[in-house]
Amino acid sequence: MTGQKALIVGGTSGIGLALAGLLAQDGFHVETVGLPALPTSASSGLPHGVRAVHHLDMTRQPEALTALDGIIRRMGGVDLFVISLGIMHFNEELDWEWERRTIEVNVAGFAAAANVGMRFFLERGRGHLVGISSIAALFGHRAAPAYSASKAFITNYLACLRQNAGYLGLPITVTEIRPGFVDTPLLPPGGWRPWVVPVDEAARQIRRAIRDKRERAYITRRWRLGAWAVRLLPRFLLNRLR
Ligand SMILES: NC(=O)c1ccc[n+]([C@@H]2O[C@H](COP(=O)([O-])OP(=O)(O)OC[C@H]3O[C@@H](n4cnc5c(N)ncnc54)[C@H](OP(=O)(O)O)[C@@H]3O)[C@@H](O)[C@H]2O)c1
Secondary structure (H helix, E strand, C coil): CCCCEEEEECCCCHHHHHHHHHHHHCCCEEEEEECCCCCCCCCCCCCCCEEEEEECCCCCCCHHHHHHHHHHHHCCCCCEEEECCCCCCCCCCCCHHHHHHHHHHHHHHHHHHHHHHHHHHHHHCCEEEEEECCCHHHHCCCCCHHHHHHHHHHHHHHHHHHHHHHHHCCCEEEEEEEECCEECCCCCCCCCCCCCEEHHHHHHHHHHHHHCCCCEEEECCCHHHHHHHHHHCCHHHHCCCC
16 A cells, blocks of 8 residues: 555544554555644644645535645545544434534535545546445434434445446445444543444554455444344334434
8 A cells, every 4th residue: 555645534533533543554645634723734633644634624615625626636646535524413402503514514515525536536547435424324313313314325425426436437446434333522422332442443444444445344343233233123112222
């Protein structure tokens, strides 16, 4: 993998940040995109080897698309483009502002990033796009309707991008990552976290899926069965899930 370039949107925290560190260790030139106004060079808060952090709000459209494309061009192109941005808020009270913001970031923000990355790969004729979805794409969570639906969107969006690359006969890999619960700032403290994994372990598993050019990977693998089992639960049991 040495000598390749990777850009991680949502690489300033959690899963994206941990993955950035691993890819840098592997010899990738890694740059990240996130919300905080950090300087555009490696700072003390960054894992060793990450070359630059770009401050960009992907919901500020269409400016964010132009800016993201500019970052890719300034890097001299990328081989790997990872989208790990996202927000989640337990919203049992259905506060519309949270629902709207979640859709804005996880749907419009995700799709905008994927659009820029995929158009670059189509132009170049090759590349690897990775998007972080969730097991919530399969069955959803009663307290996070917009979040769960946004993940179903991501799953289908990535599937369409993969099909399009196949239709065009281009060697573009599209990998969908479906984490269960990963210990990051996204999870509310002290909540229900079955089979939670440390963020470094999640990043290692994602690195493996990238190396293997997998179409899909569950983090951890037991969620492949776990998610489908939850999906098959009768409604009266599903209603009891926290
Ligand atoms: N943690 C889990 O249990 C879990 C489970 C399933 C799926 N996932 C998914 O994994 C992905 C990464 O989540 P995480 O757990 O690593 O959470 P995280 O630590 O909160 O990281 C989220 C990343 O998204 C960035 N971001 C948020 N809004 C943005 C915007 N408008 N424009 C640009 N960047 C934005 C954040 O930037 P800042 O650094 O500025 O906040 C941060 O880098 C998300 O898609 C999440 O839904 C996580």
